[in-house]
Amino acid sequence: MYTIPGHHHISMITKNAKINNQFYQEVLGLRRVKKTVNQDDPSMYHLFYGDLTGSAGTELSFFEMTNAGRTVRGTNAITQIGLLVPSLESLAYWKKRFELLKVEHGEITKYAGRDALHFEDTEGLRMVLLNNNGEEVPEKWAAWEESIALQNHRILGMGTVEITVRSLDRLAATLTSMLGYSEVSRTDNEAVYQSVAGRSYGEILVKQADGAIEKPGRGSIHHLAIRVKNEEELRYWDEVVKKRGFHSSGIVDRYYFQSLYFRESNGILFEIATDGPGFTKDSSVAELGKALDLPPFLEARRADIEAKLVPLN
Template sequence: MKTILGHHHISMLTKNAQENNKFYTQVLGMRRVKVTVNQDDPSMYHLFYGDQNGTPGSELTFFEMPMAAHTRRGTNAITRIGLFVRGESSLSYWQKRFDEHGVEYSEAANYGGRKSLLFEDGDGLRLALQAADNDEVSKFESWNGSAVPAEYQIMSMGTIEMSVRRIEKMERTLTELFDYVKVSGDDHERLYRPANSGGHSEIVVKYKDGGRERPGRGSVHHLAINVEDEETLQYWHEQVVKRGFSSTGVVDRHFFKSLYFRESNGIMFELATDRPGLVGTTPGIEAGEKLDLPPFLEADRAEIEAKLTPIEKDKRI
């Protein structure tokens, strides 16, 4: 059986790329590792933030949709994103930083089994800073261009929360289709992690009845999980189809290869390969500093750039 390596990235909707960039690079201190466009709609920015190397598992990505309304919250959706920092001492630093920058937050004794700070970005995206052990973030590298000291930086994605009407359906997808194991839980909340993840890349699934979430600014479009290579991706395509789901098949995104499908509650998953990666993919383009286009869009660069509002360079604050 092919294994799941953990989280790859997670993709959200933002109303304003400029404000989004300011919050994630200047307030949260993350590195902007890729500025590109939605390959299915090149008029739309696609921004990637992560660690120093844009390591799979560290990447938060945003599609800019200026006309996006507020999200109408509900069920059958990804409803919170955990972000790992090193230890509980980091949370004290972040409380002070949030106070300085006017970010409202609340303390939580247990989000994904860890002491956490719960907060939202300017679009209303729900986030959590989680105190992680050093071994859980050992493969990620701090960014030396951040205003946040290396020992306190956001290192990777943490626990991803999903709210669903049919929790048993989600459990079968995670444990029977993929190789996640249930770590704990009951009829209302369950925690899962990939069998070979080393204790990270967890998903917490909560039972929630009611109306389906209506996506908008601050909503999560999909969670991408990491697989090794295209051969593994093809294997998972076959398994997804065998389970009765509709798969896109393998899609070449230039920076990695992917497939997409929706499970029974309607939540979209992407499976994405490690390579080629976000940093160093395009010779001559420093990561996150210039619009990086896949080869099939390069001929339209002038037209694409003319339709995009330039994003100011990152500043340390």
């Protein structure tokens, strides 16, 4: 039986790619590793930020939807993204940086058993910096040395992802009996699950909350992608999803990785994505994220696609 070695990426909605680009590069110090378009709707940007090469588990992905309204927060949604930083001192560094740059943030506190600093981007996307406290991270994660953030305080990659649902039990069953996550803590209305024991780079915190379902908009989270190694494993999970009674998209070739998509019983959209081939498939490491990269099936439409996109830099 195959296992899930952690998060792959997480995808959000932005109304303004230019402002988004500035925040994630110049405030958070992440590298823009891929500037491309939504393969299902190439009129919109699809931007990826991460480490040196956009390793699986470091990728924050944004679709630009210029007509996006505000998010009306509610339940049955992915509600917060954890980002790992090296130490407690790193949280103090980021708190001072957020104060200087007028980023909405809270005080240093605890979250999912770790020292934490909650903050929001310019569109209200909820995130939390988490103290990794020297713990092991995936071996392929590699620092981007040109980051604007100080070397010993840079964001490492994704940590705990929070999902809020009406039925905790239904999501719990999907995570444990279908995907092989382990339940590591549980109260009446909150539980923590890990795909890799003791590691937050594969951790999901589930909160139970009744009420209206979230209405997505700018700053909302579209889906969470979890990792598999290769297409053989992806085919295995495609069968698992179908046997569970969920509708699978089937395997979709996203050029930089292969994926499948399904919704669990609360309506949360999951993607299962392969580690490779990765963003260097059509770019050198040095040139990642600089030019507009298109998968081959869109290359013939490049002139038309570029004409409709607002330059970011």
